[in-house]
Amino acid sequence: xxxxxxxxxxxxxxxxxxxxxxxxxxxxxxxxxxxxxxxxxxxxxxxxxxxxxxx
Amino acid sequence: xxxxxxxxxxxxxxxxxxxxxxxxxxxxxxxxxxxxxxxxxxxxxxxxxxxxxxxxxxxxxxxxxxxxxxxxxxxxxxxxxxxxxxxxxxxxxxxxxxxxxxxxxxxxxxxxxxxxxxxxxxxxxxxxxxxxxxxxxxxxxxxxxxxxxxxxxxxxxxxxxxxxxxxxxxxxxxxxxxxxxxxxxxxxxxxxxxxxxxxxxxxxxxxxxxxxxxxxxxxxxxxxxxxxxxxxxxxxxxxxxxxxxxxxxxxxxxxxxxxxxxxxxxxxxxxxxxxxxxxxxxxxxxxxxxxxxxxxxxxxxxxxxxxxxxxxxxxxxxxxxxxxxxxxxxxxxxxxxxxxxxxxxxxxxxxxxxxxxxxxxxxxxxxxxxxxxxxxxxxxxxxxxxxxxxxxxxxxxxxxxxxxxxxxxxxxxxxxxxxxxxxxxxxxxxxxxxxxxxxxxxxxxxxxxxxxxxxxxxxxxxxxxxxxxxxxxxxxxxxxxxxxxxxxx
Numbered sequence: 321x322x323x324x325x326x327x328x329x330x331x332x333x334x335x336x337x338x339x340x341x342x343x344x345x346x347x348x349x350x351x352x353x354x355x356x357x358x359x360x361x362x363x364x365x366x367x368x369x370x371x372x373x374x375x
Numbered sequence: 376x377x378x379x380x381x382x383x384x385x386x387x388x389x390x391x392x393x394x395x396x397x398x399x400x401x402x403x404x405x406x407x408x409x410x411x412x413x414x415x416x417x418x419x420x421x422x423x424x425x426x427x428x429x430x431x432x433x434x435x436x437x438x439x440x441x442x443x444x445x446x447x448x449x450x451x452x453x454x455x456x457x458x459x460x461x462x463x464x465x466x467x468x469x470x471x472x473x474x475x476x477x478x479x480x481x482x483x484x485x486x487x488x489x490x491x492x493x494x495x496x497x498x499x500x501x502x503x504x505x506x507x508x509x510x511x512x513x514x515x516x517x518x519x520x521x522x523x524x525x526x527x528x529x530x531x532x533x534x535x536x537x538x539x540x541x542x543x544x545x546x547x548x549x550x551x552x553x554x555x556x557x558x559x560x561x562x563x564x565x566x567x568x569x570x571x572x573x574x575x576x577x578x579x580x581x582x583x584x585x586x587x588x589x590x591x592x593x594x595x596x597x598x599x600x601x602x603x604x605x606x607x608x609x610x611x612x613x614x615x616x617x618x619x620x621x622x623x624x625x626x627x628x629x630x631x632x633x634x635x636x637x638x639x640x641x642x643x644x645x646x647x648x649x650x651x652x653x654x655x656x657x658x659x660x661x662x663x664x665x666x667x668x669x670x671x672x673x674x675x676x677x678x679x680x681x682x683x684x685x686x687x688x689x690x691x692x693x694x695x696x697x698x699x700x701x702x703x704x705x706x707x708x709x710x711x712x713x714x715x716x717x718x719x720x721x722x723x724x725x726x727x728x729x730x731x732x733x734x735x736x737x738x739x740x741x742x743x744x745x746x747x748x749x750x751x752x753x754x755x756x757x758x759x760x761x762x763x764x765x766x767x768x769x770x771x772x773x774x775x776x777x778x779x780x781x782x783x784x785x786x787x788x789x790x791x792x793x794x795x796x797x798x799x800x801x802x803x804x805x806x807x808x809x810x811x812x813x814x815x816x817x818x819x820x821x822x823x824x825x826x827x828x829x830x831x832x833x834x835x836x837x838x839x840x841x842x843x844x845x846x847x848x849x850x851x852x853x854x855x856x857x858x859x860x861x862x863x864x
Contacts, residue, residue: 334628336622338618362837363841373789
């Protein structure tokens with residue numbers, strides 16, 4: 321079931337009021353091909369931040 | 376010949392010393408005073424704390440590195456600063472007490488032309504009864520990941536809990552902050568997720584109750600007043616981001632919390648609404664609050680002038696606005712730029728050692744008057760950048776500049792933070808965050824305080840790869856191996 325992984329969350333508990341990743345999102349977190357693309361993106365972002373921060 | 380003395384050999388002080396020696400060469404002296412014989416890459420201590428790294432992977436001896444670089448290294452703690460010299464000699468100096476090099480307990484005076492205070496924090500465990508042992512060290516009821524040795528001990532205790540769970544005994548884990556005025560919520564955040572990941576890996580997650588306890592008024596404050604990330608076309612609060620991570624993993628949280636007493640298997644706390652509570656645990660890691668290391672300062676005539684250069688929290692005053700008043704009046708420009716002491720122009724404080732003008736998070740108290748709010752973090756990237764900027768300024772001042780020439784203002788620089796949520800080449804994840812600027816500027820960036828083009832966050836395997844690579848890169852850099860200057864702070 322699509323929400324099996326969050327069966328522990330009870331209605332009106334603090335955990336009930338936030339967002340939880342579903343199947344595709346969870347898969348992409350450790351999908352090697354997608355994460356290789358994200359690795360490049362993160363490094364570019366961090367490089368820009370470093371260049372912007374040094375005075 | 377100029378003499379530059381750096382008190383402290385952590386990320387900030389070591390960066391300053393390394394660049395100073397590189398730029399000043401043999402013509403001038405660079406002296407590092409640090410009580411530790413080893414350098415520790417602190418961000419990886421959480422992996423030592425769950426048995427994923429050994430102590431040897433996160434520390435290395437300083438003496439050979441400094442010897443090769445031509446830096447005079449004294450394994451000692453700084454005790455007092457004498458910025459006006461003494462009777463009969465105007466040369467400023469510090470007093471030190473050796474902690475090693477076969478001179479433990481011996482005292483000495485070290486003269487300086489320029490002084491950098493990079494002493495970092497005193498881990499103030501005794502601020503909470505039962506968190507410390509009454510003698511300035513961690514007590515016996517909880518564990519810590521603040522140092523590599525603490526993390527080794529934490530892993531041993533974790534392994535005992537895992538064995539109990541494997542034999543069917545449920546265990547309660549409590550991770551977070553051990554006082555209402557702590558910082559470093561990010562480290563607790565990382566540790567709780569790494570514990571959860573570890574318990575899943577060894578197949579006992581269903582035998583564990585895991586709770587996060589924090590002085591933050593909302594999850595995701597991180598001592599920075601929260602962050603809005605540019606995510607999927609939304610300016611998404613770090614509150615949503617953080618709560619999502621805890622909720623997905625079935626972890627509870629207690630927030631707005633001041634832990635006021637720790638005893639065996641139980642913490643006592645007060646909440647922002649003034650109510651009192653207790654929480655039992657089998658394993659607890661609680662970050663202690665930070666204070667300055669206790670430096671004293673004396674005038675030429677021997678009178679105590681500590682209050683003129685050291686703030687009540689023990690951190691050194693610099694070019695910050697310490698009269699900003701209430702939260703509604705705070706501005707990004709309150710934060711220091713040159714990190715120069717306003718009275719003694721040859722003295723600087725960097726990293727955790729400088730006194731912030733105020734917190735970043737909004738100050739809050741319970742109806743009983745108990746302050747419960749995070750204090751400002753100073754993570755690796757800004758600490759190292761401060762070290763480099765001050766080193767550049769001192770070099771220019773030695774060469775004739777009459778004022779610091781470089782700045783490192785936390786309201787004008789960003790930070791890249793990678794918070795591990797579990798280690799594993801193909802199973803690990805981490806949250807990779809870029810925050811610009813570190814201190815929010817609500818005048819420049821209304822509503823969110825930060826540049827949405829430079830403030831991002833995501834969770835995934837790639838971020839874990841980044842964190843692991845940074846571990847190796849920054850150790851390479853700290854060891855001053857070939858090409859070390861090419862690795863940015």
